[in-house]
Amino acid sequence: xxSLKLVEGFMPMQMLFELALCVALFALTSHLLGxxxxxxxxxxxxxxxxxxxxxxxxxxxxxxxxxxVRAMYGTVSLIAVFMWVSSNEEDWKKFKQPIMNVLDAxxxxxxxxxxxxxxxxxxxxxxxxxxxxxxNLDEPVELRTVHPAPPASTKVHGKTFVxxxxxxxxxxxxxxxxxxxxxxxxxxxxxxxxxxxPDANPWDEKAEGYLKYVREGGEIFYQNCHFCHGDNLNGxxxxxxxxxxxxxxxxxxxxxxxxxxxxxxxRVSKGGIGLPNxxxxxxxxxxxxxxxxxxxxxxxxxxFEYWHTGYYPRTWD
Amino acid sequence: xxxxxxxxxxxxxxxxxxxxxxxxxxxxxxxSAEAQEGGGVPEGFKKEELPALPSAEMxxxxxxxxxxxxxxxxxxxxxxxxxxADRLWPRPRNFxxxxxxIRRTASGELPLxxxxxxxxxxxxxxxxxxxxxxxxxxxxxxxxxSEEQRLQVLSFVTTQxxxxxxxxxxxxxxxxxxQLDSIKPVPSSPESIKKGAELVVDKKCIECHxxxxxxxxxxxxxxxxxxxxxxPADWHKCWNFRxxxxxxxxVKNIFRTFSTGVSGTPMPSFADNTTVEExxxxxxxxxxxxxxxxxxxxxxxxxxxxxxxxNFVIRSxxxxxxxxxxxxxxxxxxxxxxxxxxxxxxxxxxxxxxNRIDDVWVKSIYNxxxxxxxxxxxxxxxxxxxxxxxxxxxxxxxxQYVKEQAPKTGEPDSIAAQQSKYTVYNDAFAFQFPVKWQExxxxxxxxxxxxDQKYPVDIVKWDASGAVKAFAGTGWDQDxxxxxxxxxxxxxxxxxxxxxxxxxxxxxxxxxxxDEDTKFEMGKYIPTxxxxxxxxxxxxxxxxxxxxxxxxxxxxxxxxxxxxxxxxIAFGVVILEGWVLTRRANKKKGKAL
Numbered sequence: 030x031x032s033l034k035l036v037e038g039f040m041p042m043q044m045l046f047e048l049a050l051c052v053a054l055f056a057l058t059s060h061l062l063g064x065x066x067x068x069x070x071x072x073x074x075x076x077x078x079x080x081x082x083x084x085x086x087x088x089x090x091x092x093x094x095x096x097x098v099r100a101m102y103g104t105v106s107l108i109a110v111f112m113w114v115s116s117n118e119e120d121w122k123k124f125k126q127p128i129m130n131v132l133d134a135x136x137x138x139x140x141x142x143x144x145x146x147x148x149x150x151x152x153x154x155x156x157x158x159x160x161x162x163x164x165n166l167d168e169p170v171e172l173r174t175v176h177p178a179p180p181a182s183t184k185v186h187g188k189t190f191v192x193x194x195x196x197x198x199x200x201x202x203x204x205x206x207x208x209x210x211x212x213x214x215x216x217x218x219x220x221x222x223x224x225x226x227p228d229a230n231p232w233d234e235k236a237e238g239y240l241k242y243v244r245e246g247g248e249i250f251y252q253n254c255h256f257c258h259g260d261n262l263n264g265x266x267x268x269x270x271x272x273x274x275x276x277x278x279x280x281x282x283x284x285x286x287x288x289x290x291x292x293x294x295x296r297v298s299k300g301g302i303g304l305p306n307x308x309x310x311x312x313x314x315x316x317x318x319x320x321x322x323x324x325x326x327x328x329x330x331x332x333f334e335y336w337h338t339g340y341y342p343r344t345w346d
Numbered sequence: 347x348x349x350x351x352x353x354x355x356x357x358x359x360x361x362x363x364x365x366x367x368x369x370x371x372x373x374x375x376x377x378s379a380e381a382q383e384g385g386g387v388p389e390g391f392k393k394e395e396l397p398a399l400p401s402a403e404m405x406x407x408x409x410x411x412x413x414x415x416x417x418x419x420x421x422x423x424x425x426x427x428x429x430x431a432d433r434l435w436p437r438p439r440n441f442x443x444x445x446x447x448i449r450r451t452a453s454g455e456l457p458l459x460x461x462x463x464x465x466x467x468x469x470x471x472x473x474x475x476x477x478x479x480x481x482x483x484x485x486x487x488x489x490x491x492s493e494e495q496r497l498q499v500l501s502f503v504t505t506q507x508x509x510x511x512x513x514x515x516x517x518x519x520x521x522x523x524x525q526l527d528s529i530k531p532v533p534s535s536p537e538s539i540k541k542g543a544e545l546v547v548d549k550k551c552i553e554c555h556x557x558x559x560x561x562x563x564x565x566x567x568x569x570x571x572x573x574x575x576x577x578p579a580d581w582h583k584c585w586n587f588r589x590x591x592x593x594x595x596x597v598k599n600i601f602r603t604f605s606t607g608v609s610g611t612p613m614p615s616f617a618d619n620t621t622v623e624e625x626x627x628x629x630x631x632x633x634x635x636x637x638x639x640x641x642x643x644x645x646x647x648x649x650x651x652x653x654x655x656x657n658f659v660i661r662s663x664x665x666x667x668x669x670x671x672x673x674x675x676x677x678x679x680x681x682x683x684x685x686x687x688x689x690x691x692x693x694x695x696x697x698x699x700x701n702r703i704d705d706v707w708v709k710s711i712y713n714x715x716x717x718x719x720x721x722x723x724x725x726x727x728x729x730x731x732x733x734x735x736x737x738x739x740x741x742x743x744x745x746q747y748v749k750e751q752a753p754k755t756g757e758p759d760s761i762a763a764q765q766s767k768y769t770v771y772n773d774a775f776a777f778q779f780p781v782k783w784q785e786x787x788x789x790x791x792x793x794x795x796x797x798d799q800k801y802p803v804d805i806v807k808w809d810a811s812g813a814v815k816a817f818a819g820t821g822w823d824q825d826x827x828x829x830x831x832x833x834x835x836x837x838x839x840x841x842x843x844x845x846x847x848x849x850x851x852x853x854x855x856x857x858x859x860x861d862e863d864t865k866f867e868m869g870k871y872i873p874t875x876x877x878x879x880x881x882x883x884x885x886x887x888x889x890x891x892x893x894x895x896x897x898x899x900x901x902x903x904x905x906x907x908x909x910x911x912x913x914x915i916a917f918g919v920v921i922l923e924g925w926v927l928t929r930r931a932n933k934k935k936g937k938a939l
Binding site: 150168255256 | 909
């Protein structure tokens with residue numbers, strides 16, 4: 030099963046690529062078969078193609094696509110298949126032919142097939158509708174806003190931070206000035222593995238300023254945050270499996286890469302309990318970190334998270 | 347879930363076929379010439395050459411990987427003393443001595459590592475980095491680091507951070523490799539499992555792993571090579587086996603661990619005093635103990651977490667008349683069980699970084715008056731405080747008694763070193779529902795950690811002293827308030843700790859005082875949170891294990907419509923069929939004419 034796992038983060042591209050490849054292969058095979066004089070009937074081509082798409086969506090993609098979405102894709106591809114088989118009168122006739130054969134039942138085989146269908150159809154439909162009438166006790170679906178609107182300002186350890194104007198005091202250049210360009214040049218490389226730049230090692234004994242703060246932030250992260258957010262900041266920590274919602278994956282381009290540093294500062298300081306209702310504060314186990322860390326420590330952790338994922342914090346302009 | 351079950355059924359068929367081929371094809375027992383050759387080589391092993399050391403470029407490149415990803419736990423010098431180490435149990439590996447747990451090499455030897463061979467089955471360390479060590483903080487690095495990067499970092503670790511041994515030193519090192527891929531397994535069968543069950547007694551496995559294999563034998567006296575407390579594996583949770591290689595129900599992994607032992611731990615290699623056949627029997631037996639579903643199939647494992655998949659709905663089944671207090675009775679045996687996973691309470695002080703209870707199995711039955719819950723969870727020790735506790739079961743602000751592990755303490759005071767030193771409190775279990783959930787404006791729920799002022803919760807808490815009490819929770823930092831009237835109506839139908847497992851059965855009325863006690867209604871989703879305290883982990887107050895939100899649902903009896911409408915539909919289909927056939931026949935006739 031593990032060998033079938035899709036590579037995280039490249040999933041949509043991989044999926045589209047694979048599907049395109051399969052369609053090409055499919056077209057090629059039927060073309061070759063046709064050339065060899067053993068053309069597959071339109072009817073079976075259509076059914077095979079549609080079944081393939083449905084099975085692909087169901088088994089190849091992880092985490093699984095919900096049934097409602099799969100049903101939608103299934104319908105769309107069914108319509109596509111119908112459009113394809115009915116593109117001209119002749120094709121449509123060819124497509125219908127097997128069905129008509131069974132209906133007319135001119136041969137013994139078709140007769141047996143027709144009898145089987147006549148008996149099986151009502152039984153199968155009875156089964157399906159019985160299942161759908163059973164009381165449904167599936168997991169309820171609850172939609173939570175992942176990035177709720179932040180407040181204008183937040184008060185942490187007695188000090189008020191205005192989210193629009195506050196800056197991370199540790200995002201500095203050697204002169205001690207706030208400097209995004211300088212720090213962005215020293216984050217990990219945005220490629221497989223997300224490794225640090227060879228000349229920007231926070232563990233270098235001579236590391237000063239920004240890189241030293243990154244190391245200190247990392248130390249705090251690995252003493253406090255990795256239990257949920259994971260060793261690779263991908264939301265798969267030691268305790269993560271037990272919780273719902275699962276911890277945020279910072280390596281996903283949809284989380285911290287989309288947000289301002291001050292937003293993260295607010296979320297970290299106030300934690301799950303500080304969320305507005307649309308963020309489901311009752312279900313989040315995210316600690317209000319002001320109960321555990323100083324303001325400086327929180328800023329350093331935020332600094333580290335951007336360094337380790339290789340993302341730039343978003344700016345207001 | 348249904349999909350996976352049908353999938354695994356296919357696997358079962360394949361495995362059965364493979365087994366038949368094997369049994370009929372040749373003798374089961376492995377007796378090739380290799381077994382007899384070379385003095386001192388245990389059965390099933392073979393001498394191999396030491397691989398060449400990795401290139402200088404690989405080592406240099408690996409340093410960069412190490413200082414981005416690994417240093418945080420394993421430390422600058424690889425001594426397992428990175429910033430994270432003091433709050434982790436098990437502690438991160440100290441590489442310096444060259445002691446590695448999961449190997450195919452004989453006891454005492456270095457693991458297989460060849461920077462040029464990222465081949466499963468020929469590269470122990472590469473597989474460890476690829477699949478991680480479940481049950482510890484070591485994650486799977488597959489999909490995060492490329493194959494090349496994993497080989498690079500291992501090149502750095504094995505040459506620069508392993509300091510006491512050299513991977514290519516022919517004078518001191520040998521490689522005697524378990525031929526796992528060529529040894530024919532003894533397929534699992536009732537006979538093989540029975541032999542295995544006798545062998546684990548014979549070979550004294552149960553002295554540490556416990557009579558039922560729940561890791562409860564001698565659990566508090568074992569130490570690893572560095573003097574830290576270590577606990578024997580619980581055979582019922584194969585997904586937590588360090589060497590499970592993200593394939594927990596694969597018996598080969600157990601065979602390997604049993605053959606080569608786990609370096610640095612009290613788990614020895616049994617290669618010298620068991621035959622290959624005996625080892626397969628034991629592996630089959632141990633594998634058979636791992637939790638399975640009602641059909642005996644492996645539990646579906648979530649590939650994102652390497653734990654059993656969760657269904658967040660706990661279904662309570664209807665019955666008429668009395669509810670049995672015997673979990674072995676037919677009534678309970680037939681009930682579907684659901685797994686609830688626990689994490690440590692890591693939101694408020696004192697945070698619980700190491701939760702020793704990580705899951706509980708839940709079943710539930712209700713009748714017209716009561717609802718009964720059956721909880722079963724593995725706990726290596728029965729913990730009952732020997733003296734009167736200085737706090738009540740309702741108190742939550744216990745920072746005087748329960749301390750949070752400091753972030754940086756050094757090894758002697760680290761959380762790993764504390765593990766057998768805690769003051770023993772009572773084991774305890776609790777579950778909470780919202781009060782007046784009928785009036786909650788969707789999607790609001792009372793907070794998972796004991797509600798809040800505005801939305802209080804109904805908590806039922808049991809502890810190992812035998813007491814069960816009803817409380818009201820009004821916030822994470824508020825002591826529980828007694829609900830004495832409701833406490834009188836609670837009943838503990840069964841509480842028993844046996845061979846490393848608690849069984850607890852608690853009955854509560856379906857309704858009580860509407861304003862204080864949760865009222866159950868059929869078919870409604872009632873948010874539920876579970877809590878577990880392990881007395882030997884020093885758990886009390888807020889130091890405990892906690893679940894996510896689950897839902898308790900009382901299954902309604904099947905209504906009559908469920909039978910009537912499908913029958914009508916089927917009847918309609920028959921008529922439709924008749925109509926289509928007649929039409930077609932008429933049309934044809936028309937054409938023929």
